[in-house]
Amino acid sequence: MNSTKLCWWTPFKYAVPADYENWFEEQALEGWHPVKVSQWSSFAMRFKKGEPKRYRYVVDLQPTPRKDYKRIYEEFGWEFVGQMASAYVWRREYEGERPESFSDMPSRRSRNRRFFWAVAASFIMLAVGALASAGAAVFAPTAPEKRLELILSAAFCALVAAALGVVMARIRKNLDR
């Protein structure tokens, strides 16, 4: 019996933080628990089959956490699952009432806004890249094959930027969750 599985591109698929948390929670209810969450997990995350558990997962983006960031979560009973770049993943087993890490609307919104701006930063970089390549293809007097290269690179940047744009719109729509 296959007792591990790989899930691809999970943070991109479930870009709304609350959706990502719920997805983790559903996995845990079926007994799937992430083996290790680290940098590469954003591309492929390995899960191992085990006991079904009721875990409340929380994702939080902290580019410059203070020294006691982890300590506070641990004090409140959260278990550190891992981190992908500056995205921290926490979980806590529960029965009855589902625990919250962001217990009021303003803090939930600012957590979601941090994710929004992280995606926006990549979006802007790619949009600038697309425009620069497109501009060079049109205006710079270059050889045809060079021009094709520039057009392809512009198209690629534009495509990824468009995907990020969709993600941004989804996060914005769900700022309250």
Place this chain on the structure above:
Amino acid sequence: MNIDKARQRYIPMSETMLYILLSLREERHGYGIMQHVKELTNGRIVLGAGTVYQSRGKLESDGLIRAVREEDRKKYYVITPTGAQILSEEAARIREVYRHLEGIK
């Protein structure tokens, strides 16, 4: 942050901010704040880790609270004179609201 700016930003303030400030009239660390607020409100307000961490960071960078010591990797905070001033003005505002609401069922 000067007091006028703090007024603009914090009056009125959210219930979370209010109770965090209120509980920091005594030195407390993150979990201690949550426990105290939970006790005060008979379990109605249970602050989460992310909310405490975030609000505390904001209050600290705006100069309403400050870190006093670190013990066992836990940071203890206490309200500053600016914070106390804001809290007292917010309390006056809420008392006024309370008076206006008297008699409403």
